Structures are given as structure tokens and as C-alpha cells.
Amino acid sequence: MKFNVSVVVAIATGLITLVAYFIPVAPLQAVRAGLLQSGAILATVALLLGAGNLLSVHARKIRDRKPGHLYSIFLVISLLSVFIVVTIFGTQHPYSVWIVTQVQQPLEVALTGLLAGVLVIAGVRVMFRRPHWSTYLFFLTVVIVLLGTAPLPFVAIPFLQGFRNWLAQVPAVGGGRGLLLGIALGAATTGLRVLMGFDQPYQR
């Protein structure tokens, strides 16, 4: 375990923030508030740095005429144009909203729609490649949930919707709770390791 300035700062910041959760002392709360504000500002700066790095990488790719530099040209043009428009007009301006709703949103929605078709085809292949009882159980579950969620034409099957609700609220929620507990425990352990200096994700 190496100790240097970054490690000391990380541990001190984490301890102050953690202790301030349990000890409602005004000065401590003020320090914690300041640290949180600084974190938010740093996150913003990191976002800008990420955008700048992306720009430089693709600019170098265009300069070196590497394979796929045409896509880099479009990326750089779009990045700069959106950045300029939003910087000038603001996030709530119709121009900025138009870019998001008329360009970005349709593209992402289309890809999400393709994902649905791919999942269906993958499900069929799984059944042919692995004809196992678990595969058929998976198929049965998927069919029940889909039929219970989506409406049926000209007919309504009540027990199907109830069964679907039971599946979504009992087994699924139980599994979800287990996942959440695992996530919480992992987050707590990771936080303790960072506070104690065993993990140093900020170090290279």
C-alpha cells in the first residue's frame, strides 16, 4: 500500500463525508457540503475532458487517415455543431431540443427496436441449440409474461394477467431484493477498502 497525497486526500474526504452522515455537527456538515459541491464540479469538468479527449482521438484518426476516418469526420462535425448550438442557445432552446428529439431520439429508439427483434431470434436459436428443460422453462416464462403484459385481441385471459403479476412481484422481486442486497454489501465493502487505502482506483 503506497501512501501519497492522493491517498491521504481520498481517505480524508471519505471519512469526513461518512462521519458527517452520523454526526450532525454544523462544521462537519458544512465541510461535507463543500466536498460534495466540489465533487459535482469535478464531475462536470470530467465530462468536458472526456469530450475533449474524444475530439482529439478522432481528429488524430482523421489526420492519419486511418481506416474509418470518414466516420470520425461525421463524429467531429456533429460534436462541434451540437456543442456550439447548445453553448450559444442553451439547453432549453428549441434548437437544442430539436437536435435531441429529432436526431438523437429517433436513432436510439430505432436501435432499441432492433434489439427487440434480435432478442426474439436469439431466443429461437437457443431453443434449437440447447434443447434443455431450462431452456423450455425460460421460454414458458417469457411467453407468460409477454401474454400477461400485452393485450390479447378479441379475448381476455384473466388468470394470465394475474399469473404474470405474480411472477413479476414474487419471484422477480425476491431476486431483485437479493441483487440489491448484494449491491449494497459490495458497495459498502468497496467503500471501506477505499477509505482504508487498500483500493486506490484514483491511482494508475
Added chain:
Amino acid sequence: MRCPMCGKPNPDTAEVCAFCQARLRPLSAAPSGPEAPIPASGPPEEEAPDWLAKLRAQGALGESRGTRDLSAEAEPLEGPGEVPSWLARIRARNGEEEETKTPTGPPPSAEQVPQPAQPETSEHPGTEEGPAEAEEPEWLERLRVRRAYEQDQEPEKSPFGEATSARGEELPPDWLHVPREEGWGAPSLGTPSEGPAKGSAAPGEGETPSPPPSEIPPPLVQAAPSRGEAHVSPAPVAGESVQPAREPKPGLPRLSPFTQGSEEFAAGGGEAEIPDWLARAREAAEPSANRGEPPVEQAGTGSAGPGLDELLAPGVLPEWLTTPQPSPTAPQTESAPDEIEQAVLPPWLQALRPIEGPAIKAEGTEEERVETAGPLSGLKGILPPVSLFEKVPHPPVQREQLEVDPTHAAQAELLQRVVLNPESREAKRVGRPGRRLHYWTWGVWALLFVAILVPGITQSHVFARPTTVPVETLKLRTAISALPDNRPILMAFEYDPANAAELEAGALAVIDQLMGRGIPIASLSTRPAGPAMAADVMAREEAVHPDYAAAGKYLPLGYLPGDAVGLRAFANDPRKASGAISAAPVWDSAFLQPVTNLEGFSSIIIVVAQPLLFQAWVEQVHTLHPTVPVFAVISAAAEPLARPYYESDNPSVEGLVVGLAGAETYDCMDSVDPATGRCGNVSPADTWWDPFGASVLAAVLVLGVGAFGSAGMTLLKFWGGKKRD
């Protein structure tokens, strides 16, 4: 000319041998002009000095006769300055010997005595111009001594026995057998009274040739009859003379190897020390002395008497002086005359004997190549740097049988092709098997499209509207109905444009109710596109409620960065957290002026698609302000993780609208026509209800067909296997 070292022919003008790089012309010589080196066999006949030529002639004559007569009259010299000192000494000694002894052999005629030619002045400056008493060749001294003994006694066996004459070699020179009693001092030339000692050869007439400078006589071998070994002594330098052994001259130093032997020789009598081979050689060469060769030039003394005869006696002079011999080749095994018994060298002497003649070629070796380039040019036997290594055989390759997998072979072939062919370095993209869409896949897509497009285009109302209302949805509608209209609510638009189709239906339904009641709505989002989404939704709904828009009850708070950290900061101080982001006039409006913290909002409605964002809102905001009720419009995918916050003893969320079904239920609540079953409130949820139902049924149909088909195939395989069994 021939090289004295290797014996190979070279041009006459060459100074070094082209084969072995030996000098053809001695360095000490100051040639007046291009001179040819003296070959091993002596200078050719036409170039040999006169004295040498005479000697050779006499030698040849002597060989034919079997004797050699050195007592030919010497040619008178022109002047004392031109007579070499050694010749003068010889003559002087001859005079002395003549006084003491009478010559045994017939005096050679002047014609027979070869006249030694003037030695080259440049080679022997000391011998020509030295004092008369300075130097006398030692061999001459020995000759005198020998002759003296020969005249008195019979020749005796050489202490060396038969080993003295090698097979085919020259007879050892006389200086090998003449013991030296005294030093290397030479008698003076101009003193006839000091002529050669008694019994020694007195070459009074003519000159006694000195060995050419290239021919350094071999080491002296002491003639010691009492010893069986030969004592090697340093070779005499050309021009030096040897004092006669019989009468050692006073004042001259004695040399140990010779003094001992000379003492013995002197004490024991000279007859016993003369080797028999010498005697035999002399006897064989005696006829050659009577050939009538020109006498040897005298060294100014004018007397060419018995001294020269002794010098020219058979066996006295080496053969190279008498007969021109060819270049040294293989040792002549038959050079000795018939009269001379072939000597047998002892093994130890044979081992010391240098190998003469051409090198014996090893079997299989090629003729040595001569290097022609580089610093080693001209040398032979240089190892070729390339050819040798090229001939190194490689060790045998033990080939083993490898089992190559076809996949590995294909990969190896691909690698080889890529390496050898640069153009093929780019790996060809091979489509994965099964990548292409099958016909049934196209059918599924087509079915789904039809299921969505047909109800949407026809605006059908085939699918029944939900008649049962979930409890969580009813609670939300009831709670909103009870909210005060003077306190704003906080609405969080925490979804991306991808989820807009599902969540906007529920959000529009809730906003519609809020706007209908005139409750101010403050929007906030932690998503970058959230503010734009919120603005769009509010704009669409304000179009339906123009009074609401005119009242300015929509309060956009903008974007809140930092996710959970930003939410916690907002929960602590909403003004401070969002004051820098949103415009100041928003917080200064009449609806938000009394709001100093979250307690100023009547409720919080979260429109979220991801469960983690919902969780962050609940854990960071609601835990700090538990009195503010939280409601949620969530997607069907987030319901399993959001419902625990609702179905708990102390629920954090008091109402939920789940997916499109919940939105349709919320919209049609209290507006369903029981006769037709249609929803009285036309909303996006109602518009999308039939396409949604049709697409879900199409998906269920496809999955059902696939499941039945898979099950049928499985059963067929099972039955088929059972039948085979």
C-alpha cells in the same frame, strides 16, 4: 635463374622469388648492374669466374681421370694489389712446404691447374685488400695439413666410418675434417716465408677459391679419431682462414673444438685422422686433375706449385666447385662414383638431415593455390575462407514423423503465405459460419414489421384495453390528485432517448394530470439529454394545456452533474447545487422563491429507466428528506428492482407506473368506455397499444414455433435413438 630456396625458375631481372619470396640477390651485394644470383649449383658456366671455371674443368677432368691435380701453374697476376691475400698466403705456404717436403704427385702443369678467378671484390673486400698476414681460409689450412699427412702416410679410415658419406650427398668438405690447432688468424699474403705449414696443402700457385657468400659451409665437424661423435663448431665466415694444424703458429688463439682434435691429430699423427672416404674420393678424382685445365691464378706470389695441387686434389674441394650441378632436387642416390662405397648414415644423423627435393604431396591434396589478393598475396597454402566452410558437411537431419493437425497445417500455411506475400498481410475477413441470415430470420423480421405497421397505420382498436388497475398506479393517481397546487413538484427525467417511447407515455399521462390541476413542475435531470427530453415532453403537454404554459409554471432546473454525489449535494442545498447550472431567474420565480430545500417541494416524481438511477434517487435524496413523497414512472425492465422499494414496510416509493401498460392504465383510468372498451383519453399510450399488442403476439408466436420445433426435433432424435437401440 633458379631460386636458391625453392629451386623454381624466376626471371633474370627478379630480385625476389615469385614463389617463396626469397631474395634472389643478396642484400650485402652492391650490384653494379643487374646480376644474376648464384644458384645452388654455382653460377652457370658462362658467368662463372675464371678460377671457378678452371676448378670445374679440372674437377671434371679429375673425375674422368680419377684424380685432381691442383698443382697447375697459376696464372701470374698483374700486380700485388689485385692478388687476394689468401692466395698470397697460400703461395707463401706452398713455398714453405716445398722447403720441408717434396711433393708426391706429379706437378701439375700450368694448364691443368685451374686458375681461380678473382673473387668479386664487392663480396669479399676484406679478403682482397687485407693485410697479407690477415686471413687465410681454414680449408686451405686443412688442405695443407692433409696433404702433408697423405704424403707421409696411408690414408686411414675416417673416424666416422661409413657414415661420413651420405647417400647421394656431397662429400663433407675438408674443413669438416681438418682440426684447427690455432685460431682463425690468417697468414699474410706478402710473406712467402710464412707459407703454409709443413705437410699442409700449399696452393702457392693460383688462388684458392673461397666459397661464395651464398654458400655458407656447414658447421665444422671435428675429426677426432678417439671419439665417436662429431663435434659441431661454428661455421667459418667467408674469408677467414684456418691456420695449418701441423704447426700451430704462435700467438694465435686456440679454439677448443679444434684444438683438442688438433692436438690429438698432431699428437697421434695425421695419418690416422684422414677419413677413408676422403682418401677414396681423392683417388677417384685424381684423373680429373690431369685434364689440362688452366692453372689457378696466384695471389701475387707467382708460385703455382704443389699448394694448388693440394687444393685441387680430388675430394678436397666440394663438388659444387668442380662440377656445375643442377638445382637441388631429390637427393642423388647415385652421385657417388662406383669406387666410393655408399655410406650409411646412422639413424640419428638421418633424422637431422634436412629433406631436400620437392615436398611429398599428401594424398588427396590439391596443388597449393597462391593467394593473389590482399596482404597475403604471393603466399601459398592460404586457407580459402569460403571453400573450406562450404564443404563442411551438415550433420544428418533426423527427421521425425510429426503428426500435424489439419488445423495447424492450415495455420502454418497461412502464416507462410502472409510472410512471403506482403500483399496478403491483411488478414482476409472470413465470415463466421452462420453469420448470414437464414430465410426464417427474414421471416421473423417481416412478421414483426407487419405486426407493428399494420395496427399503427390502420389505427385499429382490436386489442382490449386493460380493465384492472394496479394498486401502485392507483396510489400515484390518488396522490397527485391530493397534492397542493401552490407548491411545485420536482420531476426528474432520468431516461435516455432510447427509452423515450416507453416512458414518455407514462410521463405524459402524469404530467397531463399535473397540468390539469395546475401544479408547477420543476424539472431536473442527471442525464446530459435529460433537460432536452424534459423540455420536449413539457412542450407537447403545454400544447394541450395552453393556460399552464402561459402561467409559466414549468420551471426547468437543467442538468445536475455528478450522479449520486450531485444528488446528495442537491438534497443538501438545491439552490446551491443547481444555481450555477440553471438560470437565476428560475429560482427567483414566484413558485420557487419559497423553496429553500427539498422540503419545499410537495413531491418528487422520478421518470427512470435504469434501476440504479432510481436507487440513487431513493438512497441519496429520500433518506435525507423522508417526508417528501417519492413516486416513479419506470420501465417494465426496471420493475423487479424498483418494486422492493415500494413493497416494504416503510416504502420509499409510494406509487409506480410501470411501462406502457401502466401508462395506458393511468390514461384510461376513469375514462374507459365500457361499451366499446376504448379509452376515452387519447394519448400516446392508447395510440401505441394495438401495435404493442400485435408485436408482442408476433414475438410469442415466433418463440412458440421455435419451441415446438425444437421439442419435436428432440423427441424425434430420442425416438430414433431408442429404435436403434
